[in-house]
Amino acid sequence: MNQSAPIPFQKPAQPDKIAFHRTELSAILTVYGRMVAAGEWRDYGISMLKDVAVFSIFRRSAEHPIYRIEKRPRLISKQQQYSVIGMDGRILKRGADLRQVLRVLDKKIIRAVD
Secondary structure (H helix, E strand, O other): OOOOOOOOOOOOOOOOOOOOOHHHHHHHHHHHHHHHHOOOOOEEEEEEOOOOEEEEEEOOOOOOOOEEEEEOHHHHHHOOOEEEEEOOOOEEEEEOOHHHHHHHHHHHHOOOOO
């Protein structure tokens, strides 16, 4: 009787890049679309890196982003996978629920009407 050695389990392969899921992009683009319609934002960019996915929002296409929406899966255990970061680098909101985190941007559209 010929018994072969057991095959050890392999670790699942880590993704090369972190990306936003379709449902995450849908939530982000809903807020983005409202702000474009209000004339506040004009352009965006998406970066997929090894540790983070970034959705950058621009007022004009030739400047620095006014907001960055980041997804960091390594922080999921701390309930802080998503964050919205301002132009100055301050974290405006952080949390596990993307829709809750994006609510900080909804407050930016409220203005007094003459």
